[in-house]
Amino acid sequence: MIGLIAHPSYPARLALAVLSGATYALAYPPLGWGWLVVPGLAGLLVALRGQHGTQARTIGFLHGMAAYAVGFSWMTHIFGGLVLPLWAVHAAFSALFAEMQGRASQRGITGWQLVLFTALNWCGWEFIRAELFPLKFPWMTVGLALGPNPLLPWIGVYGVSLLVVLAATLLGMWKWKSATAVLLALVLTVSQARRCPDPVAGAPLTVKVAGLQLEAVSVNEYLAGTRQLPTDISHVVWPEYALPYDLRSDRHDWPLVQALCRERGITLTLGTQSHPGNGDEWRNIALTLDPTGVRGEHNKVHTVHLFNDGLAGTSVLPVPTDHGKIGSPVCFDCDFAGVVRRMTAAGAEMFVVPSMDAAAWSARQHDQHAELFRIRACENGRWMLVCASSGVSQVIDPRGHVHARLAALTQGTLIGTMQRESTLTFYTRLGWLTPWCVLGVAACCWLALLLPRKPQDR
Secondary structure (H helix, E strand, O other): OOOOOOOOOHHHHHHHHHHHHHHHHOOOOOOOOHHHHHHHHHHHHHHHOOOOHHHHHHHHHHHHHHHHHHHOOOHHHHHHHHHHHHHHHHHHHHHHHHHHHHHHHHOOOOHHHHHHHHHHHHHHHHHHHHHHOOOOOOOOOOHHHHOOOOOHHHHHHHHHHHHHHHHHHHHHOOOHHHHHHHHHHHHHHHOOOOOOOOOOOOOOOEEEEEEEEOOOOOHHHHHHHHHOOOOOOOEEEOOOOOOOOOHHHOOOHHHHHHHHHHHHOOEEEEEEEEOOOOOOOOEEEEEEEEOOEEEEEEEOOOOOOOOOOOOOOOOOOOEEEOOEEEEOOOHHHHHOOHHHHHHHHOOOOEEEEEEOOOOOOOHHHHHHHHHHHHHHHHHHOOOEEEEEOOOOEEEEOOOOOEEEEEOOOOOEEEEEEEEOOOOOOHHHHOHHHHHHHHHHHHHHHHHHHHOOOOOOOO
16 A cells, blocks of 8 residues: 555545545454554555645545444444544544644655654654543553553553554555564564463462353342352342432432342442432442442442433542452543543552443444443553443453453343552553643644744845
8 A cells, every 4th residue: 555656646535535544444353453453554654744724634534434434333232324524533643743734844844853753743643632622532542552561661552653653654654674673662562462371269268250241130130140140159230220229319229239249248249320409410330339338339420411411520549348349430521531540559469340332233333432442451451340231241361361251232140350550550650641741742832833934144
């Protein structure tokens, strides 16, 4: 795709933008050919070479529309015709990237300065799109395509993005030797990812866990499913919205759930609601209780855009239990970098995550979402049980590898063993600042490009 034509016409550039955008999308599930992000970005840079203004923005926008229309095709099942403006919102960030690339070219920035600016330019806009924009959505970031790898506990997914974009930039600018060296280093690093040994049940610091992958069923079915679990299970998780009402205010169901914990001697984390006032306000929470009563709750911090998902919370404290401090973020909380990291820094030794991945979703949407939990586990070095309503439920080790999995669009029980961890990764301590540093430098570059050029001395 790269170098087939030295000076492509503008229509050829537009076609290349669409083709490379679609290639970029194939790096994510269901195909998951992660390294396609490199030619997917390099093709965009070839199409942008020498372009600026409207032409550059159009190339960038078409690349984004192709990438997100292919990668987020499942959005049509949820939003129908409104999906076009949603794709366009994401594609606008590719257009902004292209605008700044054009300005840099007009300023005569070349060589290694242009290589470094391109990597900062892409990753700055990616971080805004994924974590800071009001409609923020961290799916299909560049670093996510590589999956769990040894770089994540150091620089996180956005730091990995920076290195991959650097390699793609070298390739797109035909700096073959440098591109080969960076790509080879990345391949060798990523290939070193190793699965953690399975924890030995009954050993110190281990916890036997189970999740019930059920959707739109009554409390009686959750009770029955829990009673059928092996007797050595210590912690059980029910999905987000398992009981979509204020459980503690229900005079019938609340005593039944409390009795279950006493009868089985378990700790239970489940998705329910709380209604703190007399009005219509409510909160989407993960409630944790055991035979002694309520141990704690987590109010979902990142509520889902465009849906009534309750009032957003702010606290990210772990819940103390008889088998350690447990982080219990809810579903969308784990899509973003901050909640899991802050819970880990606050002392969470492992994670149980109630999640609502609806049966109405396509399998592609389920599988794309599942990848984000693996990234969070690897960044922070923690075991994680994700219990989704209709999948994908999984037990993930601190290196991001899956030890037990229940596929999408099925119902059943997931059982596994996790281990408490207390060591903090470099990412949890300081590495999370990587994208903020990138954004700060990128913003300075953008400001310099937006300011009028000083007249040359004669």
